[in-house]
Amino acid sequence: MLDGMDEVADPDLRARVSRLVESFTLAYPKCRFVVTSRVVGYTGASRLQADFATTTVSDFSLEDVRQFLSHWHRLVAIGQMGAGEDAENYARNQTAQLLNAIQNNERVRDLAINPLMLTVIALVHRDRVKLPDRRAELYAEAVDVLLGKWDEARGVDEIRILDDRPFDAGDRRLLLQNIALHMHEHEKKELEAAELRGLLQAAFKGMTKDEAEARRASERFLTVIEERTGLLTARGEGVYAFSHLTFQEYLTALAVAARDDYVDYILKNSAEAWWREVILLTAGYLSTQSKERTTRLIDAIYTSKTEPELFHNLVLAAECLRDVGSNRVTGNIESILQNTLKKELSRETPRVFDLKNAGVFERWTGKAEKKKADSEAIRHMVIQHRNAAANALARIGGQQFWTQPYGEPEWIPIPAGKFWMGEGSQARQIDLPDFQISRVPITNAQYALFVKTTEREAPEHWQDGRIPKGLESHPVVNMKWYDAIAYSEWLSDVTGKHITVPSEAEWEKAAKGDKYKRAYPWGEEFDSSKCNSRELDLDTTTPVGIFLEGASPYGVLDMSGNVWEWTRTNYETKKDDLESTDTRVLRGGSFFNGAGDVRCAFRNRGYPNFRNWVNGFRIVVVSPLLS
DSSP, rough: OOGGGGGGOOHHHHHHHHHHHHHHHSTTTTTTOBBBOGGGSSSSGOOOOOOOOOOOOOOOOOHHHHHHHHHHHHHHHHHHHHHHHHHHHHHHHHHHHHHHHTOEEEHHHHTTHHHHHHHHHHHHHHHHOOOOOOOHHHHHHHHHIIIHHHHHHHHHOOSSSSSOOOOOOHHHHHHHHHHHHHHTTTTTTTTTTHHHHHHHHHHTTTTTSHHHHHHHHHHHHHHHHIIOOOOOEETTTEEEESSHHHHHHHHHHHHHHHHHHHHHHHHTTTTTTGGHHHHHHHHHHHHTTTHHHHHHHHHHHOOOSSOOOHHHHHHHHHHHHHHHOOSSSSTHHHHHHHHHHHHHHOOOOOOHHHHHHTTTTTHHTTOOOSSOOOOOHHHHEEEEEEHHHHHHHHHHTSSSSSEETTTTOEEEEEOOOEESSGGGGOOEEEEEEEEESSOOBHHHHHHHHHHHOOOOOOOSSSGOOOOOOTTTSSSSOOOOOOOOOOHHHHHHHHOOOEEEEHHHHHHHHHOOOOOOOSOOOOOOOOOOSSSSSSGGGOSSSOOOOOOOGOOTOOOOOOOSSEEEEEEEEEETTTOOOOOOOEEEEEEEEEEEEEGGGTTTOOOEEETTTTOOOTTOOOOOEEETTTT
16 A cells, blocks of 8 residues: 555656556566555545556445544554553544544534544643534644644655745644635635636735746645645646635634634624635634623624514524533623524514515515515515524524423413314314313424433434434424323423323314314314415424414414324324323324315324334323323
8 A cells, every 4th residue: 555645745756656566567467466546645646547546435324434543543552652552442432432522523423524624623632631612723733733733744845935034834724714705705616727826816916026036936836736635736727725615704704803803703794604614614713712802793693783584683693602602702602692593483473574674574585576476485485594594593592482491392271161172063072171281393303302312212213322413493303192292291201291292182172162063273264374284395393482373273383294292192092191002192193284284173093112203292281190
């Protein structure tokens, strides 16, 4: 195995080495040969001929990451400590620490599937002992590694860029920041070689005696950055790009943070998706420098008077806060954002007039060609933005419909008395005692508290027992009947209340009220904007409680659509019990079903030991006799 052909910096010498490698393989024809190189160093005359086949390294799976780190730490430990049990134990501990850090940070995990980036992460972890918790700090360490520490660790001699003085990693980073900012401002992911060289020569002109020396420095810099760091790479003949868009975004963020007018500059670009990651990384970087500057930015974002779409500013500010952490800002900005998001999410009427006055109403509705916006399109757009806002609230530790420490839900009282159960001519009056029902289905975040406390098995789609990314405020799904009952019994124990899943009759009364035979919680006519059904075409669950207009007469939410919900009623006998193993009634309908399947009276068969992606549940407080 001949590793690192691209590290032969001189192209002519690299081509000569390739010919020597070919001769070597001919001299030993019964051997197998593997030669490695970064793509950028394997072009033209440097390419191997003979019988060599060219391939590229695939992205890593999580198991690949685990195996790589295990071998990497073992070899490093043996190199430092010598072979033995101490080295083996040290390596296992380091692997476990780093793997845990990767699994707990989704964005770091996304980088770790790239073998080059995983090596960088491992090097950062080795230097720092503990991997930085914040993305901006990880990227800072990664850029430092790529700009100098890696060569230093490998014992590779530095290539001089300026003849008369050093040009260290910090100098290189500052120059790359300006290039990244130029690319981002012009919405480019790639630069033509001539344009890149022009930018470099202009930068070096003030550091050198004449243009000839500036050109030489530019070429040396390009060689170092391209072949030694892997930050800026050739993507084709005469085209350059950052090896990962994240590096361009991070370096752009550093350039933005260095500006005196950084707040105004960001607000000018905050509506553009192209700048979103840069804004988050700018906030992250500022949080390593100044609480005051970080707070000023987040405050300016969420208090801005103009926004391109509903909740845009609040969501962006919340995402910034999540990246930096509440201990990196001043004042009570976290609670302010949480309370503001809750307040806005509880408003039934969208802020249409606010948006119209801001001059972005037509753009928001996507109906710029129409004088009169389509009301259904507006409602669907509101749902999408409520979805984003609810997820943002969950990511900064806020919750709308439940409280700590046990995740006890917001209860809606249902008074005693008769109601019409069933539809049309099949409806009959049923008399029920009073009870309380959770306003929304149980969420992933609530169920996670139960899993953590009881060590019960997590839903099978939770990888490594963790809530799927961004689904904290979504209803928990893949629930067996026994899971719902176990959760209810646990919450009963910790709260002292008599809690169980609702009977079919309790569920239906909470859905339609005591005066109506209506088909849906909101009335007789189906409305696709009032529940998460197939017609909305979201093809996934949504955060609980965002369909405010679909509330039942009692104010209970999500009674139609989103997920099927378990009841304690036997499907065959229509009697309520907690003991039998017969099939159970499921109510509510799911986003997979059509309009006819989310009616108040629609019932479905559910098998107690069967998990289904769209099986969830809500709970009720009942009297001791009924429980």
